Amino acid sequence: xxxxxxxxxxxxxxxxxxxxxxxxxxxxxxxxxxxxxxxxxxxxxxxxxxxxxxxxxxxxxxxxxxxxxxxxxxxxxxxxxxxxxxxxxxxxxxxxxxxxxxxxxxxxxxxxxxxxxxxxxxxxxxxxxxxxxxxxxxxxxxxxxxxxxxxxxxxxxxxxxxxxxxxxxxxxxxxxxxxxxxxxxxxxxxxxxxxxxxxxxxxxxxxxxxxxxxxxxxxxxxxxxxxxxxxxxxxxxxxxxxxxxxxxxxxxxxxxxxxxxxxxxxxxxxxxxxxxxxxxxxxxxxxxxxxxxxxxxxxxxxxxxxxxxxxxxxxxxxxxxxxxxxxx
Numbered sequence: 001x002x003x004x005x006x007x008x009x010x011x012x013x014x015x016x017x018x019x020x021x022x023x024x025x026x027x028x029x030x031x032x033x034x035x036x037x038x039x040x041x042x043x044x045x046x047x048x049x050x051x052x053x054x055x056x057x058x059x060x061x062x063x064x065x066x067x068x069x070x071x072x073x074x075x076x077x078x079x080x081x082x083x084x085x086x087x088x089x090x091x092x093x094x095x096x097x098x099x100x101x102x103x104x105x106x107x108x109x110x111x112x113x114x115x116x117x118x119x120x121x122x123x124x125x126x127x128x129x130x131x132x133x134x135x136x137x138x139x140x141x142x143x144x145x146x147x148x149x150x151x152x153x154x155x156x157x158x159x160x161x162x163x164x165x166x167x168x169x170x171x172x173x174x175x176x177x178x179x180x181x182x183x184x185x186x187x188x189x190x191x192x193x194x195x196x197x198x199x200x201x202x203x204x205x206x207x208x209x210x211x212x213x214x215x216x217x218x219x220x221x222x223x224x225x226x227x228x229x230x231x232x233x234x235x236x237x238x239x240x241x242x243x244x245x246x247x248x249x250x251x252x253x254x255x256x257x258x259x260x261x262x263x264x265x266x267x268x269x270x271x272x273x274x275x276x277x278x279x280x281x282x283x284x285x286x287x288x289x290x291x292x293x294x295x296x297x298x299x300x301x302x303x304x305x306x307x308x309x310x311x312x313x314x315x316x317x318x319x320x321x322x323x324x325x326x327x328x
Contacts, residue, residue, distance in 0.1 A: 001241045004125040006170055007177035009328060010071070010135075013064030014164040014296035015057050016046040016283060026157055029150050036157045041259030045160030045284030048143045053087040055096035057163035058141035061292075062101060065137065065165040077133035079107035080124050082116030082140045082288035084195075084317070085147060097139065113193070114255045114316025115183075116140055116288030117164070121312070122181055122322060124168045129177075136168040140288035147195060149215035158258075159216075160284030164292025179309075180242035181324035182234050189226060189319040192219040224261060227315050231265035234323035235311060242325040246271050249325075250308040251298055255315055256280035256290040277303075287316065304328060 022044045023033035036042055048057065058081055066073060079101075081094040086109060094107035112119040117140035124136040141163035148156050171177075197213035198204050204214060231254060239246065246269050254262050256279060266276055277294050286293060291314055298304050308328045315321040 001180055001182050001237060003178055003180050003242070004122070004129045005174045005177040005179070006172070007125050007128050007168055008171040008173070010167040010169045011065050011069035012164070012166050012292065012296040012299050013061045013068060014162070014293045015060035015064065016162040016293070017048045017052060017057070019047040019049065020044050021047050023157065029153065029156065031153045031157050039260065040158060041278070041281055042157065042284050043281045046162055047145050048161040052143070054083050054085050054141045054143050055087050055093050055100065057143065057161065058093065058097050058139045058165070059100045061141065061163040061165040062097060062137055062139055065167050069167050071135060071167065073101040073103045076101070076103045076105045076135050076137050078124065078127055078136045079103060079105055080110060080120040080136065080138045081107070082110045082112065082120040082138070083142055084111055084113050084116070084287060085143045093141070112288070112320045112322070113318055114257065114285070114287045114290065115314040115318065115320040115322045117291045118312060118314040118322025118324065119183060119320070121166070121324065122178065122183060125178055128168050128170050134169055137165060138168060138292070139163060139165040140290070140292045142287040142289045144285070144287055147216045149212050151212070152215070154220065155216060155218055158285050160286050162283055162286040162289040162293050164289050164296050166292055166295065176327050179244060179325045179327055180238045181322070182237055183322045184234070185318045185320040187318065190317070192222050192226070192319065193217070193317040224258070226319060227257065227261045228264045230315055230321045231261070231313050231323070232268060234321055235265070235269070235313060238311065238323050238325045244309055244325050248309055249275060249311050251304050252276045252311040253291055253294045253298070254313045256283065256294060257285050257316070
C-alpha cells in the first residue's frame with residue numbers, strides 16, 4: 001500500500017471509433033445476442049477502421065485532453081501509454097504518439113493489460129510526486145478487435161476499441177491525489193488470459209496462425225472468480241489505508257469487463273448503484289482504455305469534480321491488478 005498526494009488530474013479526454021457493432025451484427029458469426037447480454041451486459045462495441053492503429057486512437061484522446069487543459073504539446077514532460085495492442089513490436093506506441101503530438105518528451109509503453117491504466121496512473125504520479133515531471137500524459141488505448149478470434153463465440157463479442165487520456169500535474173493542495181493505492185500481480189495465473197503466439201517464446205509462424213495462437217485465449221470461469229476476489233480484497237485494503245468510508249465515495253469506476261463481475265465485486269460494500277459507473281454496455285471491454293474512457297465520461301458530464309473521491313480498479317491479464325482511492 002502507498003499514497004501519493006499533491007497530484008491532480010488537470011484534464012481528461014477520450015475517443016472511440018465511429019463504427020458501432022451491435023450484438024445483432026454478430027449473429028452471422030454464431031454469437032447469441034441474448035447470451036451476450038445475460039452473461040456480460042454488453043449491447044454494442046466500437047471497431048477501429050482498417051487504417052486506424054492504437055496510436056491513432058491515443059492521439060485523438062490525447063489532443064482532447066491537452067486542449068481542455070489549454071496545454072501545448074511542448075509542455076508535456078512525459079508520455080505513458082498503457083496498451084497490449086501496440087502499433088508494432090518496436091518502437092513503442094508512446095513514441096508514435098509523441099511524434100504525432102509534436103512533443104519533446106520521454107515516452108514509453110506499459111503492458112499490464114486491463115490493469116495497464118492503473119499502472120500508468122501510479123507510475124505517472126510517482127514522476128510528478130518526485131518533481132521529475134510537471135505535466136504527465138497517461139493514455140490507455142487499445143484496438144482489441146485485432147486480437148480476438150471471430151470463431152470464438154464466447155470471447156469475440158466481449159471486446160471493443162477505444163482510448164482515454166488524463167493529464168497529471170502537481171498541486172499545492174495536499175488533499176488531492178492518490179490517497180491510497182496498491183498494485184499487484186499473480187503471474188502463476190498468466191495462462192488463464194493470454195495471447196500465446198507472437199513473442200520470443202512462440203514466434204508467429206504459419207502453423208501458429210493456423211492454430212489461432214495469435215488470438216486472445218481466456219479461461220472465462222477461472223478469470224471471473226479471480227477478478228471478483230481481487231477487486232473486493234484490494235478495494236477493502238485501499239479504503240482501509242485511506243480511511244475513506246464507502247459512503248464517502250462519489251464514484252466507483254472498475255475496469256469494464258463484465259457487469260456480473262462488477263456486481264459481484266461490489267455486492268459486499270453496500271454502495272449506491274448510481275455511484276458504480278458502467279459504460280461497457282456501449283463499449284464492451286476496452287482493456288487498458290476502459291477506466292480513462294469512463295473517467296472522461298463522468299467528468300465531462302459533471303458527475304464528479306474537484307474534491308470528489310473515487311475508487312478506481314483495473315484487473316486482467318498477467319494476472320495483474322491496480323486499485324486506488326483518489327481525490328480530485
